[in-house]
Amino acid sequence: MLADRGIRVDHTTLFRWIQAYAPELENCIRLHLRPTNGSWRVDETYIRVKGKWVYLYRAVEAAGQTTDFLLSPKRNAAAARRFFGKALKQPHTVNPRAITVDKNAACPIATNAMKLERTLWRFAKVLQVKFLNDIVEQDHRRIKWLVWPGLGFKSFVTATRTIAGYEVMAIIRNGQAVSAPANDMGAQRDFIDTLFCATA
Template sequence: MFKGRQFTAEIILWAVRWYLQFPISYRDLERMFSDRGIQVDHTTLFRWIQAYAPELEKRIRPHLRMTNGSWRVDETYIRVKGEWVYLYRAVDATGQTVDFLLSPKRDAAAARCFFRKALKQPHTVNPRTVTVDKNAAYPVAATAIKRAGELWRFAKLRQVKFLNNIVEQDHRRIKRLVRPGLGFKTFVTASRAIAGYEIMAMVRKGQVAIALANEMKAQSELIAALFRVAA
């Protein structure tokens, strides 16, 4: 994974971990490196995030704790090349992240794709209740995946906006990380960075059994172990 890179794996993973957890820009991170006597350009940091954020998500997912069967689903907005796209997100009743999906559209097809993606994850269960807002696309999507046998046929869809406060509050965590970047240039670069934001948010919430919430040393050791490098 790190062959041919100018910097060591330890330095790269340190940069990736900090950028994905804290609201800093690439130029901020460049200055942080400079303060430690390491000269690395902000464009190089961007390439590291694009390369390693999706890989980090893939390697952490098998270690996530199981979420419960009460889902709170909502979508928020992310700007990509001057236009709004939609980030579908779900948390369970305790605030643990179920899954996420960046979509160019906000319709029944997009909602259906999100539900299918979430249901396939090893850390999720088929929900008994799915709480959503008044978006008319959700009942259509839920009916379609029930008919296909993917969603439990007795699962209850609740369109009660105030019950979704927990997921709406959780959007702030991701928005806070996106803001310093001043928007994304392409849908692909947005998808890769957001995958990193979301998976590190799960780590910080304590969704990985071997890395306690907000234990920075344990998180560093976890990521080093996943990439088989020294912590």
């Protein structure tokens, strides 16, 4: 985009911009997102960080909109609880009536514990139906296409911030922001400008 405008920017400058501004954008955007519905599809995918595999937990609603995401060094019940806890704290999410997960046993363990402590609605159903999770598995491809050319991340912090940038920009492009329709790039640009003006 910058090259089209005749502006030369080194790739390390872009990297520094992402590391500085992606977390800010993720924090600011939450209040401006459309509410999600109560049917979540949850899955995790693998990302290589410093030569090791880490896990990107992601949830999309039945309509395909991103609910939330979390990068975790481990794939266990504690990580699943952290992910669900983070997702439930967002202002645009509702306590789900149904959560569809894969065959990973950690998610049902995490949701049962959260029901007992009343952070998750006690009538929420946890389903393990593979074909219902196709929507989130297909959505992983978008992240993979962006991560693969980079040949892996050098640190967990760098990976977390970069993936936050990927996810937030996809959320905006999908039209999840109330004032930035999916097919209106001008409105999306103005929306991002407004967010950064509000935090300046």
